[in-house]
Amino acid sequence: MKKILTGMLIAISTMGMVFAQGAGETASSGMTPKKTVLKLAVQADSTPATQSVIDAFNASQDTYTVQWVDMTNDSNAMREQLLTSLKSGSSDYDVLSMDVVWAGEFAASGYIEPLDVRMKNDGLKVSQFNAGSMASGSYNAKQYVLPFFPDLGVLFFRSDIVSTSDAEKLRSGNYTWQDLADMAAMYQGQGGTKDGFAFEAKLGEGLICTANEFTSNWKDLSGGLAIMKQLADSSVTPADTLNYAGGDVNNNFIKGNSVFSRNWPYQFGQIKVNGTISQDQVDIAPLPGGSTVGGWILGINAQSKHKDGAWQLIKFIATEKGQKLMSTNGGYLPGYNATLTDPEVLAANLLLSKEGFKNALKHTIARPVTPTYSKVSDEIQQSIHKYLSGSASLDDTVKAVQGDLAE
């Protein structure tokens, strides 16, 4: 009896293996009779934008068809997956989407191809694209990426709570962090809010972005860090600010719990989808220290067997046609500057016409572009989080961060 059962189990699992393998193969080979497949490694998109761009590309020409390789939404895990794959010399992906801070490392490791020659041949200039994104992908005089969709940290505030004069001051960007702290304390509790100001201070990359902004691109370390701690410790911010990731800030603000919040633009769209407040109660302002650039960029795998096709795909996504689709279908910020003033894009994207947002776009700061970004970021995060949780002094922390940045 047992033997029969065991035998059956073995048979079933072997069959399962074989069938599943076969199914996988026929599925992909059935899709592509003659066209070359380009594999695009991108995270899942909660909007239809990415798929619409892929469809448009496929429809626009006959040589290539795109296969979207769905990467995990955990960015750290995705980076590690990409690194493991690229280290083994795999040509499994043709076009890679990368977080802005990965480009320096990927370029230094020789995993992505420089694009200057291709850009010149197709008449594209660096200045036509989002400055922060392009800077993040420029390493040793070579341009390695084109923007997929840029992002920048901004201040969200409740325009229905804040006074008109204060709102104007915020939108213009002519205010300091201390001003913001005072305003947060003043308005806290009004209009159904509990907290004054919500921001990310959890140990993670988000902490680097906010610290970058507090310290004006690392120039005012002691002042910026001090006020960051002051805010985190005070009752103006939520009690577990030190464990607040972007998602927590988002939840807090869109449920109407705080008057001010520092977050990425996606929060604006979230208000409509999941929020209990409405978009016309909210306005945007630039941050005192400048806005950290985030978002994603595209590069060609240096080991890809279809580099020309990969370039066609990147070009399509990053210029007019692709960027317009990303913006109108997903609310993403266009990385192609000309698209910023396209009427259809402006109509679909309330943020782009907001004065505060336009001001924020003028003052963007980038995180360091270095092959050892992961290590540098990790060390700075540890130092700052230790300081914020009270286990290190300000002076020691300032020294530590300066040392890390010098690397």
Place this chain on the structure above:
Amino acid sequence: MKTHSQKPFYISNVIVAIMVVAFMIISLFPFFWILITSFKPSSEIFGTTAFQVISKDPTWENYFVVIFDKNIIKSVFNSLIVAGSTTIYVVIIASLSAYIIARFTFTGKSLLMGIVLSVSMFPQMIVVGPIFNMFYKLGILNSYFLALAYSTITFPTAVWIMVAHFKSVPLSIEEAARIDGCSPWQTLWKIVFPVASSGVATTAIMTFIAAWNEYLLAITLNVNKEYQTVPVAINALRTQYSVFWGQITAATVLVVIPTIIIVLLFQKKIVGGISNGAVKE
């Protein structure tokens, strides 16, 4: 073996019973909480409403998303196949080796046992890079061959347990088999293996669960959504912007169901007892 109500009423029995009940409550409380959370809409999952036991507005939404959009069922299926095949080959190979170790002497036996033990002293990340390269060159990434990579984490425990159980099989049984003319192969599979069945069951479930739980190798080798296993699929519900607790809890509930079935099937065997009627002394 069942001796029932003839036992007098001991106070110790009551104490034990109370402790067991308390333990069960602690053990199962998280699951209870996960279950009720999975029916809550996302607006109730955060903040103070999270502490309500009964949701104000229960919904099947989370389950729909997780089953139809996020393909949890496929990942459960993948996990079952990978864990199942791991269990099968590990039990077979470990039995073969354990039998030799338990019953035969040979030079280098301590060395072999030491090596088997030392393999379990290295963390799993040490094998991630080289095995990825190996699988890439062989073209077996994103497949069920992931099961082969689980040999590192499952062999040491499997061999240990099997050795212990094989040793406890009375020699007289094997003697009888040899007198009857059985070869070592036959002795192992027809005599020793069935008698040590509780050990086999224990090894099987430990191997299965070890493979079922594994995260690091799965996320590195099986990137493709078609071949993702459960830990990877559920972890992917955590994005950089928000954590979909509703979906995670719904997915967890869906994963617990096959888990309960598997454990139910195995637990009886684990305590099967040995030598039941095998030897007439």
Place this chain on the structure above:
Amino acid sequence: MKKLNWKTSLFLLPLVIMLATFSFYPIISSFVYSFFDYQTNDQSIANLYTTNHFNAKLFYEDCDYLLFYIPDDAALVDEADRAQFENIMDSIRTNMAPYKDKDTVIRLNKADIARLKTFVRTTQNDLNTIYQNNTERQFYNKENNQLLLNEMKQCFITPNNVGFKNYQALVHDPRFWTSIKNTLVFTIISVFFEFLIGMGLALVMARAIKGIGSIRTAALIPWAIPTAVSALIWSYLYDGSSGIIAHIFAQIGLIASPQSMLLTAQGAMSAAILADIWKTAPYMALLLLAGLEVIDRGLYESASLDGCNKVQTFFKITFPLLKPSILVALLLRTLDAFRVYDLLAILTGGGPGGATETVSIYSYKVLVGQSNYGYGSAIIIGMFICVALIATIFVKILGTDISN
């Protein structure tokens, strides 16, 4: 004990082959890596080099880029300097030609390396001369060319075997020792409680009373849930704002506030230990159950005939006979707990501020996170040495019988 012949030694073959391929080969590779300064995010040390090599691909690319950038600057200067630029470009073309299709790093003899190094130096000097002669002009690519030439210097790869340097650094690395401490704290406390609870559980599970099947199943479920999933569950239960367990603990005064569960060093460590105990006590129970099973029932019968009560039976019969299994179970479980990764990585990420960073997490961060395979491997070997020490203690001092 019988003697092995060649037929029965074949029985061992599958195990040996699998271990050799999937366990040994990676372990030996890691061991080798630890003696090199091997980091993949720097192309001059992105492999194991024991002799001089040359990154032909990068060299060709950089030369190509120089040819791409120079013409724009050449257009700005007068005839004489433009001719100079042309000369430089010719020299570049000659030197890059042999490497047109070389897609990788190649071996190169001393003479060629010397020649190429001179070429790079000369090109740099010649370009600088022209630029200095024309300080009033706004060149497009002065800095770019500088960066390219600097990168070209990185193409000359020298051996990166560093002997024991990684290990020296390891011994002086405070983060490593902190992680060892964290790992020990985690391991000792969780194994201790898991043993106690597991022992009790095993004794209960061994009984043949009504409903034992469902009790056993219910007790084993926490262990059967994937670690990654239970870590996620617990991070929700411990959440500062929405976590029910954090809320309850704060209400009954175990912790200062719900947030301190994951935000303070001690809170986070306790949270992780608690989650691990919840998950793994059943596993310990299983290991001990396996040992309980092997005890002859007859002994219990004669004990009860002699009038021993439960406690006496336990300490005089069960415990001594169980001792070998207990030691093996403790050893296995300690080794497992020392290598913990999934639970902590997902629950706390090693935070807050590195308070729950175990050796596995640290080694993973260095190895895959920072692409430093040399140092990361050294950390792993360091971890192995610690674990081997623990195992030795178990075997020699506590008398665990590993060769049975």
